[in-house]
Amino acid sequence: MKLTLKVFRFNAETDYLPHYDTIEMEVDPKEVVLDLLNRIKWEHDGSFTYRRSCRHGICGSCAIKVNGRSTLACKERVVDMVETFGTELILEPVSKKRAVKDMVVDKADFWKKYDAVKPWLVAEIDEHPQMENIIPPSEAEKLEDADYCIQCGCCYYACPVVEVNEDYLGPAAFEKAYRFTADVRDHAKKERLEIVDQLGQGVWDCVKCYECAEACPKHIDPIGKITKLHNQIFEEGVAKSNVATRHAVGFKHSIKKHGILDEGELVLYSEGFGVFKHIPEALEMFKKGKIVMPWNMPKSKNLDEIKKLVDIASTVKF
Amino acid sequence: MSKLRYALYTGCTARESTPELLKSTLAIAKKLDIELVLLDEASCCGASHLQDFDPFLSLVLNARNICYAEKRELDMVTICNTCQLNTAMTKHKLDNDPELKAKVNEKLEEVGLVYLGTSNVRHFLYALIEDYGLDNLRDRVVKPLSHLNIAPFYGCHNIRPSELHHHFNRTKENPYNPTSLDELIEALEGNSVDYEHKNKCCGFHVDLQAPKTSNILTGNAIVDALDNNADVMVTPCPLCHLNLDVKQKAATKAVNRELPNPMPILHLPQLIGLALGCTPEELGLQHHVTEVPA
Ligand code: SF4
Numbered sequence A: 001m002k003l004t005l006k007v008f009r010f011n012a013e014t015d016y017l018p019h020y021d022t023i024e025m026e027v028d029p030k031e032v033v034l035d036l037l038n039r040i041k042w043e044h045d046g047s048f049t050y051r052r053s054c055r056h057g058i059c060g061s062c063a064i065k066v067n068g069r070s071t072l073a074c075k076e077r078v079v080d081m082v083e084t085f086g087t088e089l090i091l092e093p094v095s096k097k098r099a100v101k102d103m104v105v106d107k108a109d110f111w112k113k114y115d116a117v118k119p120w121l122v123a124e125i126d127e128h129p130q131m132e133n134i135i136p137p138s139e140a141e142k143l144e145d146a147d148y149c150i151q152c153g154c155c156y157y158a159c160p161v162v163e164v165n166e167d168y169l170g171p172a173a174f175e176k177a178y179r180f181t182a183d184v185r186d187h188a189k190k191e192r193l194e195i196v197d198q199l200g201q202g203v204w205d206c207v208k209c210y211e212c213a214e215a216c217p218k219h220i221d222p223i224g225k226i227t228k229l230h231n232q233i234f235e236e237g238v239a240k241s242n243v244a245t246r247h248a249v250g251f252k253h254s255i256k257k258h259g260i261l262d263e264g265e266l267v268l269y270s271e272g273f274g275v276f277k278h279i280p281e282a283l284e285m286f287k288k289g290k291i292v293m294p295w296n297m298p299k300s301k302n303l304d305e306i307k308k309l310v311d312i313a314s315t316v317k318f
Numbered sequence B: 001m002s003k004l005r006y007a008l009y010t011g012c013t014a015r016e017s018t019p020e021l022l023k024s025t026l027a028i029a030k031k032l033d034i035e036l037v038l039l040d041e042a043s044c045c046g047a048s049h050l051q052d053f054d055p056f057l058s059l060v061l062n063a064r065n066i067c068y069a070e071k072r073e074l075d076m077v078t079i080c081n082t083c084q085l086n087t088a089m090t091k092h093k094l095d096n097d098p099e100l101k102a103k104v105n106e107k108l109e110e111v112g113l114v115y116l117g118t119s120n121v122r123h124f125l126y127a128l129i130e131d132y133g134l135d136n137l138r139d140r141v142v143k144p145l146s147h148l149n150i151a152p153f154y155g156c157h158n159i160r161p162s163e164l165h166h167h168f169n170r171t172k173e174n175p176y177n178p179t180s181l182d183e184l185i186e187a188l189e190g191n192s193v194d195y196e197h198k199n200k201c202c203g204f205h206v207d208l209q210a211p212k213t214s215n216i217l218t219g220n221a222i223v224d225a226l227d228n229n230a231d232v233m234v235t236p237c238p239l240c241h242l243n244l245d246v247k248q249k250a251a252t253k254a255v256n257r258e259l260p261n262p263m264p265i266l267h268l269p270q271l272i273g274l275a276l277g278c279t280p281e282e283l284g285l286q287h288h289v290t291e292v293p294a
């Protein structure tokens, strides 16, 4: 199989702008993307730079982007990439703006945010225990696969919010926070939840795009953990009343009242006084028949069923 | 082909802030002789937010919605990506976890319902492609869209998580290189525009708490479509539509771009409707905040 590789080249010490090398290569379909990186270095240009270590999808160092998709070079088969993108493959670092040399990026912000959730067990450890400290399987299962993260950053550099909000802690830090909030031995659950509950940096700023779930080579589903953190924030009484929490809770009230959502009422309930800033937009929408007046608000048929279900199935209070 | 029949779960948006979506969906169904039975009993799906607060309640309510499609012995179609996500995710969980299903049914029984798992749940886009077929659609085109460069905006929740999408659809859309909307545009004889942001997020779900994020993400998408010569954008998701259409000015401002002309944003059934010869009124084009030139 003949491929055209477009390879991102940049040296932060000497270059002002990056450029792309075009390399034609005869490739065996059994090869993985890391084989291509090796061959670029060995057969074309010895100065080509990339990270790799384990070659087994364990160390997390070889993450790059192929045609914009985050992936572990040592795990990704070339055939699958060709099936998705055709025979022209663009090889780039996971984040071009953080590039140091070719595929190598500066992960400083990734680690800083990772550290912000205290990625270690906080517990009083008895150095001379008399008995085994047994964790029942039912408790251990709550961690799910959260322990499998290899800090490769595939999710983080695929997250659109990380790119536009520099405070946002991002999917890897959240998944790690959950790793410990779900651990019965941990004593810092509330503290961690307070960190991820903060507007701006926390879980409320996630746009729910599922890019992280798609990108994770370990299939950890970081957004799934983010949802669990949301739930824990309410369960543990950490939630503060703000526009984000009232928005989530507002759905329940609105559904109970009308079955379907009352959009206007939801904005009013979530924003409180802040609702005034939506007035110009609301006027434009009103002119175009996009706002339903309260007296015309449609209701679901069999609304009594919905009301009853909200009463008997609701498990969370706020 | 025997007449196609589905239970239509409209979602809330199509009954409130995007009435044109429901109108145009019904209009093209009529033209294509597809029967859509409205699920008037259905409640809101929780729009991916209720589950953050009360995941069990979210499951029960979504299961109840599906019950009404099952009672009518019809597959359900959705016209909002996020409704699709919530409904399909609920179905997936219940169909794969008998214990959870029993717990949910315990509540549903109190209102005389039972969730069985017999109705499939797909976005109308994929029902059209998979059941009606693009070739049949092509045969019905009376006003080819060959004069238009059309940028498809897929919207996250139809294509991600891909595992869920692949479970319910025969179209195995690739989230990194989706093609269904492009193929549909070609079937209507329009020119589909290839641009980087076609499978990216519009940021709608943080509109209230992080408007800056939402505006930048939407702005990036519109500007990218424009720079690739799009005359119009089309989306299968009313939430994307709200961001792209209603918030267009704020969004393009957030990315420091002044548009020479506003970018018209069409709902998927409006685009199809234009090619099938529906009138602008039938498609509700007058409801857009960003004008759609005739
Ligand atoms: S779902 Fe949330 S955390 Fe994951 S990539 Fe999207 S915005 Fe980032």
Ligand code: SF4
Binding pocket: A148, A149, A150, A151, A152, A153, A154, A155, A156, A171, A172, A175, A215, A216, A217, A218, A219, A220, A222
């Ligand atoms: S969650 Fe997955 S993608 Fe993110 S850093 Fe960990 S292993 Fe990598």
Ligand code: SF4
Binding pocket: A207, A208, A209, B081, B082, B154, B155, B156, B157, B158, B200, B201, B202, B203, B204, B205, B237, B239, B240
């Ligand atoms: S693009 Fe935005 S509104 Fe549309 S499905 Fe994705 S998150 Fe939802």
Ligand code: FES
Binding pocket: A051, A052, A053, A054, A055, A056, A057, A058, A059, A060, A061, A062, A063, A072, A073, A074, A075
């Ligand atoms: S080289 Fe270690 S994960 Fe790829």
